[in-house]
Amino acid sequence: MAANYNFPDPSVIKEELINKYPAKVAKKRSKSIVINDPETIPEVQANVRTVPGIISQRGCSYAGCKGVVLGPTRDIVNITHGPIGCSFYSWLTRRNQTRPESPTDENFITYCFSTDMQEENIVFGGEKKLKVAIQEAYDLFHPKAIAIFSTCPVGLIGDDVHAAAREMKEKLGDCNVFGFSCEGYRGVSQSAGHHIANNGVFKHMVGRNNAPVEGKFKLNLLGEYNIGGDAFEIERIFEKCGITLVASFSGNSTVTAIENAHMADLNVILCHRSINYMGDMMETRYGIPWMKVNFVGAESSAKSLRKIAEYFGDAELTARIEAVIAEEAPKVKAIIDEIRPRTEGKTAMLFVGGSRAHHYQDLFSELGMTTIAAGYEFAHRDDYEGRHVLPNIKIDADSKNIEELKVTADPDLFNPRKSEAELEELKAKGVEINGYEGMMKQMESKSLVIDDVSHYESEKLIELYKPDIFCAGIKEKYVVQKMGVPLKQLHSYDYGGPYTGFEGAVNFYKDIDRMVNNPVWKLIKAPWEKAGTESLEATYGIS
Template identity: 65%
Template sequence: MKRNDGTWQVNPSSIKENLIKRYSAKVGKKRAKQIVINNPKSSPGQEIGANVRTVPGIITQRGCTYAGCKGVVLGPTRDILNLTHGPIGCGFYSWLTRRNQTRPEKDTDPNFMPYCLSTDMQDENIIFGGEKKLRQAVEEAYAIFKPRAIGIFATCPVGLIGDDIHSVARDMSEKLGINVFGFSCEGYKGVSQSAGHHIANNQLFKHVIGKNPAVPDGKYKVALLGEYNIGGDAFVLEDMFRRCGIGIVATFSGNSTYDGFAGAHHADLNLAMCHRSINYVADMIEKKYGVPWIKVNFTGADATAKSLRKVAGYFESAELMSRVEKVIEEEMEKIRPVQEDVKLRTAGKTAMLFVGGSRAHHYQELFREMGMKIVAAGYEFAHRDDYEGRGVLPAIKVDADSRNIEELDVKPHPEQYRPRKTPEDMERLARAGISFKSYEGMMPEMDEGTLVIDDINHFETEILIEKYKPDIFCAGIKEKYVIQKMGIPMKQLHSYDYGGPYAGFAGAINFYRDVDRMIGSKVWKLVVPPWEKDEPIAAMFINPV
């Protein structure tokens, strides 16, 4: 039933019931835990099933561990030479498809991102082992590209046949005199991309972070964690931070370099954007080097302003705060008229977001700034803490799939551990609203009666669209054209539909305009042909007999 405000009156409980009853009892029981009617006010502390196995055959959005490791975390770094050890496909599909932009300072600086390197394993390598070929490939790659670091990425068969990529990496490091390290990111590990993020975090921490002793200049030094420079997001943030007078020591990993990673421990504050993919690095750097981390969000103008103020607040500098306030004011002046204009057309419209491990949360900010309503959302590969907040961490049971992913035992570095703040400082800052190591998650911020669905599948998506008829749906490329065939605009939040940037203030304006364009597009009015709308006047030109 359509409400007066144009949205559809739906009963989430009956929708959930309808979804579950189509499944077999076993599948229904499992999915019931991953579908929550969110009531953060009336019943806080609701639990959702997340980071659990996908039901075989269900048409999931999810990908694999290799994709999370090589594709997501290591993909955006331009001067680490990435070599996939496996049959050709994995390297091929992760070749330039994620839109990680990069901008070397000089034309002569290394940029390996347009290259796809693979050992292209053949059947004889599967039968007799592929280590020899891997060694040879590393040598050949070095001879051509002369990189300072090479990352080796394992694909499914590598783990099964027992190739030891780490021993090859060690040997090659010694032989070539460069940093060679391996990632055991076989696709079958874990339950989604998420395991790959963790493996990538671990190996970067073990083999790269801390290796660059050069202390960068600057008064206020931060590292950006979980920013992948899709569509140029990092460029927007780099510019914004420069204007604020805050130095970015390293970014994990948009527009990043090996030296940046290796010197990340010189930051005085770590800013975690995509909590899911990078919180491990944030935690480990804090333990080993004493750099605290805070959760930030640079998606949405208000969220960006809020996050910038948190950063300035941390450094407890009036000068920095006034610079930050000036930047915010300048930017907000540009933002407001655009917001007012688009709201004329977008206010009251509805959106659904089913994507990623943080974007489904962060992008809600942008929609709210346009006066839109989020009716349902969920992540593709997040964990319970991304939904319910980090407070739930001690309660999460480690299952067999997670237990297989290494947890590093990190201790303070004997020389380089340097707490940036005293415990008293930290407490004072926390009282002032700068909460460390804290993330509230998606669910508390969503309205009463909204639907939260983890690892949504095609069947559930179709039903949701049929019942809610949202004005826009956000997910990834695999979902894009399904939704649009139904006559509903679909915004990709992995690739931004080849647009963007959407981060920071400048990005918010781009997003408002793109969503405004999509929702108002004339194409949707062309879908029904005229002869289906009106009674046709038939046979006018045929002479009566």
């Protein structure tokens, strides 16, 4: 890690961030703004309501459920039950790339389906229209699955999307129909939607297909949504290593693969926040352990592959993985050696997602850049402080409303892939099963950790620290760039990527080099605005 940054007094900065807020707001925000100490790891207030009126990065439960988790699976017809907007805004905007196996294979990702509820549906109920819509979708496309997503008014008027789904599933016979109560007001952010999506996918999809899967080293990739082709790069590496990917949740995935996922022997989790529930539930029901990995960053990718090798404990696999790393690493090194002198010592801030603000610190560190402040948009305390705090997290009214599935071992399919002793042995080797240490342990002392950063705080941070690059999303992109600081979007990657694996690391290095060293940032002032420029009068001697 590049420890050459001289941190200003963070307590002074913290005070600056909150002193304009009304007293109550300041008190609340101060618990979410924390000065990091990687040794002691202070508590961060997270996953709590945003104060109304505060300009937040956050979205809603529907976005987390339909947009994030279910959206990337190409052969589900996703029908949004509600007025038109929600379906429209989540139409193709998350860049979930997908590659159908043939030109005739199903792919509904380019389509937007909605019941377009009208006033009469709000007054008299929308279930009837929903059932008509499901029938019409079935008649037109004959999909394997139809998923229904509830928007805000649906829950309020009492439409029962689950009953409608059950009825239509029965009626259609060969189409799996299921619903999600992911109304936008549930929870405090997208995070509630992730949980609701995990529950639904687990209940209605996983375990429906017991067909055996060929392969010696079988795993599922959890929390990878193939934005910008990230999953493609991981698939490439797995294939080279001889690892069989059973299902991805859910980038570049299909219904059949997800229904078959319980045939895998390991779950690897990328985005801990959005999918950790699935890891836990699959472990309990089927005995498949999960492991946190990170394929963002070349070194992190190599480390994650080695963890997978340790898990399977197979000499041949280990050798093959080492060979792949040995082949890929020099290509990455050649690029980073060329770029690093131009990025060394620069600073970055990351305010994004529920895992990305952690993962991308690895890439910046490979570039010799210091992360001086970071935070998540919709994470929980465990994503910051590590999963050991889970028993101590207070469940408030907003979280209590999100269903916690009661999962038990499947009488036929439960098969612990590793014995207790084997798990202990792995742990002794430093391979943590079902664990995640969180972001803060990796961040430097005196760096700032801020949950659900507000617009006001972001502007202040930029003003006070003048970072070389700021990472967030589309809503922040041009605000920050107007301040003369480049912003890298880490939801959409500014339409670039992939950023995972070895090829992704190279893409990221090049993009950051281009951004922080772009001449445009020096062209903002017109020549006549620059200090010290002689006036025209002086030049031409006009008086």
